[in-house]
Amino acid sequence: MTESWEDHVRRTFQAMVTARTLESKLASLYKAGKIVGGVYIGPGQEAVSASIGSCLEWGRDIFAALIRDQAGRTAFGEPILDATRTYLGAATGPMHGKDGNVHRGRPAEGYPAMISHLGSMISVVAGMLLARRMKGTLKGVVGAASVGDGASSTGAFHEALNLAAVEKLPLVVILANNQFAYSTPTDRQFACKNLVDRAIGYGVEGAESDGTDLLDSLKVTSEAVQRARDGRGPQLVVASMLRLSGHGEHDDAFYVPEELKKSKLGRDCMTVAEEQLVQGGFLSVAEIADWKKTAAEKVQAAVATAQQEPAPDPYRADWNVFATPGLGDQQ
Amino acid sequence: MGEVTYIDAIREAHHDVMAQDDRVFVYGQDVGVFGGAFKATQGLKKKYPDRVLDAPISEDAMVGLAVGAAIEGMRPIIEMQFADFSSVGFNQIVNQAGAHYFRTGIPIPITVRLPCGGTPGSGPFHSQMMEGVYAQYPGLVIVTPATVADAYAMLVASVALDDPVLYCEHKFLYRWLKADSFKGEALPIGQARIVRAGKHATVVAYSAMVHEALHAAESLAEEGWEIEVVDLRSVKPLDTDTVIASVARTGRLLAVGEAYPWGGVTAEVVSRVASEGFHLLDAPPQRLNARDTPVPYHPNLWEAHRPTLASISAAIRNLLRL
Numbered sequence: 001m002t003e004s005w006e007d008h009v010r011r012t013f014q015a016m017v018t019a020r021t022l023e024s025k026l027a028s029l030y031k032a033g034k035i036v037g038g039v040y041i042g043p044g045q046e047a048v049s050a051s052i053g054s055c056l057e058w059g060r061d062i063f064a065a066l067i068r069d070q071a072g073r074t075a076f077g078e079p080i081l082d083a084t085r086t087y088l089g090a091a092t093g094p095m096h097g098k099d100g101n102v103h104r105g106r107p108a109e110g111y112p113a114m115i116s117h118l119g120s121m122i123s124v125v126a127g128m129l130l131a132r133r134m135k136g137t138l139k140g141v142v143g144a145a146s147v148g149d150g151a152s153s154t155g156a157f158h159e160a161l162n163l164a165a166v167e168k169l170p171l172v173v174i175l176a177n178n179q180f181a182y183s184t185p186t187d188r189q190f191a192c193k194n195l196v197d198r199a200i201g202y203g204v205e206g207a208e209s210d211g212t213d214l215l216d217s218l219k220v221t222s223e224a225v226q227r228a229r230d231g232r233g234p235q236l237v238v239a240s241m242l243r244l245s246g247h248g249e250h251d252d253a254f255y256v257p258e259e260l261k262k263s264k265l266g267r268d269c270m271t272v273a274e275e276q277l278v279q280g281g282f283l284s285v286a287e288i289a290d291w292k293k294t295a296a297e298k299v300q301a302a303v304a305t306a307q308q309e310p311a312p313d314p315y316r317a318d319w320n321v322f323a324t325p326g327l328g329d330q331q
Numbered sequence: 332m333g334e335v336t337y338i339d340a341i342r343e344a345h346h347d348v349m350a351q352d353d354r355v356f357v358y359g360q361d362v363g364v365f366g367g368a369f370k371a372t373q374g375l376k377k378k379y380p381d382r383v384l385d386a387p388i389s390e391d392a393m394v395g396l397a398v399g400a401a402i403e404g405m406r407p408i409i410e411m412q413f414a415d416f417s418s419v420g421f422n423q424i425v426n427q428a429g430a431h432y433f434r435t436g437i438p439i440p441i442t443v444r445l446p447c448g449g450t451p452g453s454g455p456f457h458s459q460m461m462e463g464v465y466a467q468y469p470g471l472v473i474v475t476p477a478t479v480a481d482a483y484a485m486l487v488a489s490v491a492l493d494d495p496v497l498y499c500e501h502k503f504l505y506r507w508l509k510a511d512s513f514k515g516e517a518l519p520i521g522q523a524r525i526v527r528a529g530k531h532a533t534v535v536a537y538s539a540m541v542h543e544a545l546h547a548a549e550s551l552a553e554e555g556w557e558i559e560v561v562d563l564r565s566v567k568p569l570d571t572d573t574v575i576a577s578v579a580r581t582g583r584l585l586a587v588g589e590a591y592p593w594g595g596v597t598a599e600v601v602s603r604v605a606s607e608g609f610h611l612l613d614a615p616p617q618r619l620n621a622r623d624t625p626v627p628y629h630p631n632l633w634e635a636h637r638p639t640l641a642s643i644s645a646a647i648r649n650l651l652r653l
Contacts, residue, residue, distance in 0.1 A: 127399020159389035323438035
């Protein structure tokens with residue numbers, strides 16, 4: 001881990017570019033009727049999401065990504081094909097057409113697959129960490145779980161964060177306060193002044209970042225991850241921004257007030273990051289254009305591959321709900 | 332009757348599985364130094380201080396934690412202090428644990444112990460039978476041991492299974508049920524046992540109701556009726572073959588359960604026999620369950636809420652007249 005700050009920033013930004021490109025393609029496929037169910041994208045949240053993903057190491061750490069985490073998934077190391085195959089329901093994907101869109105992962109590789117019930121992945125990550133403690137393989141490991149302002153209202157969030165604090169686990173909870181849970185604004189979601197104030201109630205450390213600012217998000221997130229790695233117990237990172245899309249592609253987000261869009265929270269983290277990186281000498285305008293082109297090619301290839309692959313066949317699919325051979329036959 | 336109780340068997344099974352497999356750990360409220368609300372985990376914390384952990388009162392997170400640990404190759408045993416409280420962990424049980432293998436191909440070998448069923452004075456929230464609710468969901472194995480030997484063997488088997496198991500242990504049997512030893516005939520999960528042979532009617536029961544059904548069969552034997560009693564042992568998988576084979580011999584079926592009457596295990600048994608063994612029936616198949624109300628507090632009301640020797644005997648007599 002001798003990566004320089006500049007390289008870390010560039011790697012994080014690259015995941016943002018890939019995610020924005022991939023998600024805009026997924027949105028087009030949805031509008032063209034090529035994807036069933038729904039498409040849930042995270043424009044405006046890439047800086048925060050990619051920041052946590054890029055602070056974690058595939059094969060060592062644990063990451064429970066949530067709905068608006070394409071950038072974090074990519075930064076963590078999920079192949080683009082996992083996304084396109086899952087959205088298109090390909091039998092070759094990690095979920096084999098049995099689950100779709102953002103409900104995907106590779107649990108055996110430290111990448112559990114989210115269920116839709118918000119807050120419920122935090123305790124799963126806690127359990128993965130506790131298991132490693134018992135096996136003696138926890139040293140240097142961090143587990144992260146993404147949630148939003150809506151998930152912070154659930155009992156599952158409370159139970160899990162409290163439990164992780166009791167066990168002093170190296171857990172980082174990234175709370176993206178994107179101002180809306182579907183259509184519900186924050187003043188109908190919670191009454192506390194600032195969600196980060198909840199940290200002290202759990203006995204964990206809290207930190208805040210400007211979610212529209214890549215450099216700030218990455219700095220705050222990597223410091224929190226380091227504190228967890230150093231044995232300081234769970235960390236709650238609250239990042240604020242505005243969701244720059246509907247809840248899903250079916251939702252035009254008419255309920256988002258114009259003044260909020262025009263506020264600092266409404267800044268597009270991609271635009272902000274591009275300016276920051278060019279001005280800070282991290283990347284040139286030409287390099288960014290080149291990265292976007294490369295991302296578009298990779299996304300196009302991953303979509304084409306998944307589209308050409310066979311859909312799951314109900315007669316050949318593995319319908320077993322039990323790992324134990326024969327158990328399902330006797331139900 | 333010997334001196335080994337049903338709860339002794341459960342405790343002994345914990346000691347044995349933890350000695351044999353260091354992937355096993357126990358997590359639940361008061362399971363540590365205190366030894367559990369029913370002393371099922373007594374003595375474990377001293378032997379395995381790092382593998383017996385008291386949990387906060389967080390049933391959702393307890394099961395979520397178990398799922399995560401199972402993903403990492405551990406074999407957690409979660410003690411719900413009372414089966415009733417598993418409703419708080421319901422989401423993690425059905426949507427996380429039950430769905431996981433189907434969704435991802437990664438097994439979730441967890442055992443969730445549910446101290447269930449009524450005892451006098453326990454009231455609405457410390458008495459419930461949850462097996463029917465969970466059986467409705469795919470991907471969960473649900474066992475309901477009715478004997479001391481099964482309490483031991485089925486807990487050992489549950490922990491060894493690669494799938495999530497809800498181990499429904501009946502609180503009334505904890506200290507009431509005794510045997511000479513917790514070792515006995517070990518049948519696999521998913522196989523029912525004929526605990527009393529007969530030819531005039533079949534009573535299918537599970538958990539504590541097996542004993543009520545046996546008492547009813549004994550009392551009817553004095554009148555010359557030979558009642559066959561089947562102990563399901565596990566309600567999912569449900570051993571339809573053994574049930575139908577019994578009905579083929581007797582021609583009459585009464586399914587008895589302590590759970591609420593709408594749907595559930597007894598409805599499933601009757602439905603399977605009606606659809607797969609209709610031609611074997613000499614009378615309409617019958618069900619007997621608890622009343623469709625919360626479980627009442629006062630012993631008089633509680634007795635009138637659940638099936639008992641008297642109500643099962645009456646139901647069998649009715650069945651024999653049909």
